Amino acid sequence: MRVTIERSAFLKALTHVQSVVERRNTIPILSNVLVQAGEGEVRLTATDLDIEIIESTPADIAKAGATTVPAHMLHDIVRKLPDGAQLEIEQGPDSGRVSVFAGRSRFALQALPPDDFPDLNAGELPHRFSLAANDLKGLIDKTRFAISTEETRYYLNGIYLHEVPAQKLLRAVATDGHRLAQAQIARPKGCEGMPGVIVPRKTVLELVRLIEGEDGEIEVALSSSKIRFSWGALVLTSKLIDGTFPDYDRVIPRHNDKVLEVDTAVFASAVDRVSTISSEKGRAVKLNISSGKLVLSVNNPDSGSAEEEVAATYDSEPLDIGFNSKYLLDIASQIKSDQTTFQLADAGSPTIIRDPGDEQALYVLMPMRV
Amino acid sequence: MGYDHCMTGAGERHRGFCRDCLAEAADDAARCGQCRSPRLLRHAELHDLRVAHLDCDAFYAAVEKRDNPALRDKPVIVGGERRGVVSTACYIARIKGVRSAMPMFKALKLCPEATVIKPNMEKYVAVGREVRAKLLSLTPSVEPLSIDEAFLDLTGTDRLHGHSAATSLAMLAREIERDIGITVSIGLSYNKFLAKVASDLEKPRGFSVIGKAESRDFLARQKVSLIWGVGKATQERLARAGITGIAQLQTREKSWLMREFGSIGARLYHLSRGEDVRHVEPDDESKSISAETTFNEDISDYKELERILWRMSERVSRRAKAEGMAGSTVVLKLKTADFKIRTRNVTLGEPTQLADRIFSAARPLLERETGSNRYRLLGVGLTHLTQAAHVPGVETLDAIAAARGKAELAMDRLREKFGRDAIERGLGFSKRGREEID
Numbered sequence: 001m002r003v004t005i006e007r008s009a010f011l012k013a014l015t016h017v018q019s020v021v022e023r024r025n026t027i028p029i030l031s032n033v034l035v036q037a038g039e040g041e042v043r044l045t046a047t048d049l050d051i052e053i054i055e056s057t058p059a060d061i062a063k064a065g066a067t068t069v070p071a072h073m074l075h076d077i078v079r080k081l082p083d084g085a086q087l088e089i090e091q092g093p094d095s096g097r098v099s100v101f102a103g104r105s106r107f108a109l110q111a112l113p114p115d116d117f118p119d120l121n122a123g124e125l126p127h128r129f130s131l132a133a134n135d136l137k138g139l140i141d142k143t144r145f146a147i148s149t150e151e152t153r154y155y156l157n158g159i160y161l162h163e164v165p166a167q168k169l170l171r172a173v174a175t176d177g178h179r180l181a182q183a184q185i186a187r188p189k190g191c192e193g194m195p196g197v198i199v200p201r202k203t204v205l206e207l208v209r210l211i212e213g214e215d216g217e218i219e220v221a222l223s224s225s226k227i228r229f230s231w232g233a234l235v236l237t238s239k240l241i242d243g244t245f246p247d248y249d250r251v252i253p254r255h256n257d258k259v260l261e262v263d264t265a266v267f268a269s270a271v272d273r274v275s276t277i278s279s280e281k282g283r284a285v286k287l288n289i290s291s292g293k294l295v296l297s298v299n300n301p302d303s304g305s306a307e308e309e310v311a312a313t314y315d316s317e318p319l320d321i322g323f324n325s326k327y328l329l330d331i332a333s334q335i336k337s338d339q340t341t342f343q344l345a346d347a348g349s350p351t352i353i354r355d356p357g358d359e360q361a362l363y364v365l366m367p368m369r370v
Numbered sequence: 371m372g373y374d375h376c377m378t379g380a381g382e383r384h385r386g387f388c389r390d391c392l393a394e395a396a397d398d399a400a401r402c403g404q405c406r407s408p409r410l411l412r413h414a415e416l417h418d419l420r421v422a423h424l425d426c427d428a429f430y431a432a433v434e435k436r437d438n439p440a441l442r443d444k445p446v447i448v449g450g451e452r453r454g455v456v457s458t459a460c461y462i463a464r465i466k467g468v469r470s471a472m473p474m475f476k477a478l479k480l481c482p483e484a485t486v487i488k489p490n491m492e493k494y495v496a497v498g499r500e501v502r503a504k505l506l507s508l509t510p511s512v513e514p515l516s517i518d519e520a521f522l523d524l525t526g527t528d529r530l531h532g533h534s535a536a537t538s539l540a541m542l543a544r545e546i547e548r549d550i551g552i553t554v555s556i557g558l559s560y561n562k563f564l565a566k567v568a569s570d571l572e573k574p575r576g577f578s579v580i581g582k583a584e585s586r587d588f589l590a591r592q593k594v595s596l597i598w599g600v601g602k603a604t605q606e607r608l609a610r611a612g613i614t615g616i617a618q619l620q621t622r623e624k625s626w627l628m629r630e631f632g633s634i635g636a637r638l639y640h641l642s643r644g645e646d647v648r649h650v651e652p653d654d655e656s657k658s659i660s661a662e663t664t665f666n667e668d669i670s671d672y673k674e675l676e677r678i679l680w681r682m683s684e685r686v687s688r689r690a691k692a693e694g695m696a697g698s699t700v701v702l703k704l705k706t707a708d709f710k711i712r713t714r715n716v717t718l719g720e721p722t723q724l725a726d727r728i729f730s731a732a733r734p735l736l737e738r739e740t741g742s743n744r745y746r747l748l749g750v751g752l753t754h755l756t757q758a759a760h761v762p763g764v765e766t767l768d769a770i771a772a773a774r775g776k777a778e779l780a781m782d783r784l785r786e787k788f789g790r791d792a793i794e795r796g797l798g799f800s801k802r803g804r805e806e807i808d
Binding site for chain 2: 148149150151152153155156175176177178179180244246247248250251348350364366
């Protein structure tokens with residue numbers, strides 16, 4: 001194998017794929033990136049056995065071939081080369097060694113045989129549809145903060161992506177038991193009859209990183225065990241979480257009739273201010289809601305108390321309710337409108353929070369006892 | 371069991387005081403010189419003993435009687451209704467032969483006039499906390515055993531309180547009666563084993579003392595079942611060796627007992643002589659609730675270990691629920707066949723007291739540690755404890771967790787009504803059916 005490639009194009013592709021490679025690996029080849037040269041391009045593949053990212057980039061191929069080299073090391077080398085440099089990658093007669101030349105620098109890297117590189121083996125992906133990158137971003141951004149990180153609840157460790165046939169929607173839901181976030185778009189053509197799938201947290205994070213700045217269409221293909229996102233020169237394939245997502249619809253209240261409206265920015269900064277006083281352990285902020293006003297307060301026996309009054313629209317009977325301040329701020333940061341709407345029932349029941357300018361997003365928050 | 375062991379013999383002169391007015395008791399008067407109360411406490415070592423065990427008398431029933439004075443002189447049974455079991459019977463019902471864990475129909479046959487009250491655990495937990503707060507005002511060294519009993523070590527508190535441990539404890543008992551409205555029994559001795567034995571001697575409203583001088587003779591008159599840790603199985607093994615009384619244990623060599631009965635042999639040797647080196651271990655907020663068991667034979671089989679993990683998780687959950695505590699970190703402890711201890715932990719999104727949650731958090735930890743390793747001990751615990759004002763785990767947006775939590779609470783209610791074995795999860799069964807682990 002011998003290829004010549006422009007540094008910035010190579011760095012971009014390498015940056016995309018290498019992040020999936022774990023820093024520590026018990027299986028040596030998983031630390032490597034698979035480099036395949038052929039037909040005017042170099043194809044890079046990296047995997048952690050759950051996710052596989054492939055990206056192709058144009059190159060001068062003097063001699064086709066394939067090898068695997070340590071991913072982070074190669075990335076560091078390319079990163080440190082001067083801008084505009086031309087790289088030459090060559091596999092010598094000894095297949096266990098790969099040389100990288102650029103200007104006056106030369107590196108010799110230990111290689112492992114490409115045949116040993118694992119294949120994620122996606123199998124049949126019968127359900128295929130495409131959606132705008134911005135729609136996919138929206139579905140992810142509005143829900144990913146609610147993904148549970150708790151290993152015990154593995155079935156909550158991702159975003160539940162599924163079709164809602166009755167309303168012809170594609171919906172994303174995430175919850176950690178304390179809060180729930182739901183976002184949806186009109187059902188793209190081709191996803192009718194798809195199985196509901198749980199896309200793992202790590203895949204979601206990779207996807208967010210990779211589609212940053214992308215504004216084209218994203219092709220999605222999936223089965224009940226794997227999902228593939230592809231656009232441009234990039235293909236991300238991932239295993240799905242093998243589990244059943246809880247029946248979230250049952251926990252979304254239907255009859256919360258007390259409606260509170262606040263200014264989003266004013267509310268968020270007031271929550272942020274009063275929660276300064278709260279302890280690391282219990283971050284409860286109390287909302288004392290009465291006609292036309294909202295009083296936020298935090299009482300921390302170890303450090304003191306804080307209180308702030310915020311103008312609000314409210315005309316039901318007064319209500320005291322507590323929430324985790326961090327969860328309130330997480331949700332407030334998702335609301336793009338000037339106003340935020342709360343739909344409440346009582347101090348012990350789930351509360352709905354909505355963005356009046358975005359019908360397609362819904363947040364549910366469990367109160368805390370205060 | 372009589373209680374003359376703690377009274378003085380005729381002619382001896384021992385210091386003592388009146389438990390009602392705390393006045394110094396005259397040498398051999400039968401009643402207090404000041405308040406005429408017969409409740410005099412005298413013992414040669416009275417002011418030298420500092421390890422105590424305090425036990426609330428017929429706790430659940432006492433709380434119910436406190437809250438409904440009309441029941442004061444009536445027999446009261448706290449427990450499930452008609453088909454359930456007795457949780458606690460008041461002393462009036464006990465006279466008729468009603469005992470804890472007795473099926474309710476049997477209890478009502480013995481005492482048909484009894485008022486049966488369904489247990490209100492939340493209330494008992496709250497009262498239990500009040501009692502604990504009183505104990506902690508006496509010494510930080512309080513080791514709760516359950517909601518209604520605890521060990522106290524009053525070493526070093528004499529000068530602080532200006533009284534001996536005995537006097538402080540008598541005042542404490544008076545205070546609990548006055549402020550909380552229930553009665554307690556106290557055992558005072560020089561170690562935990564004897565303090566616990568003593569508190570049982572004179573219930574209710576008792577105060578018994580076992581001193582160093584008489585402990586050996588006192589124990590010699592008791593049955594082996596008195597010894598902590600000697601259950602049915604050990605009793606049978608001892609009986610086969612011809613040992614039924616502690617006196618017989620006292621005559622045996624330590625090496626013989628260890629050879630015949632293994633690790634429990636050493637304990638039998640020491641406890642039968644009134645020797646117990648366990649310290650009173652205060653239960654502060656940072657401490658954990660845990661349960662562990664040592665196996666008869668080392669185990670490497672995952673399924674077997676998983677089954678034991680479930681039983682231990684249930685036990686931890688039971689204690690957490692009884693104490694009204696919840697913890698947000700689950701700790702797994704394993705001891706390998708060559709005595710190396712491994713602990714692994716995992717932090718949950720919120721505090722829990724549910725057995726199912728403890729188990730499912732610890733199970734992946736266990737899975738990672740099993741394979742070729744053989745273990746001799748498994749334990750599980752909850753740390754980072756907080757008081758659980760409500761049952762966490764049921765109020766969640768995770769419908770799966772909520773359903774599991776609700777199922778567990780429903781099981782708890784069945785157990786409250788019909789006894790601990792009324793309902794089991796299949797997890798706790800081996801191929802041979804349910805076995806006791808300890």
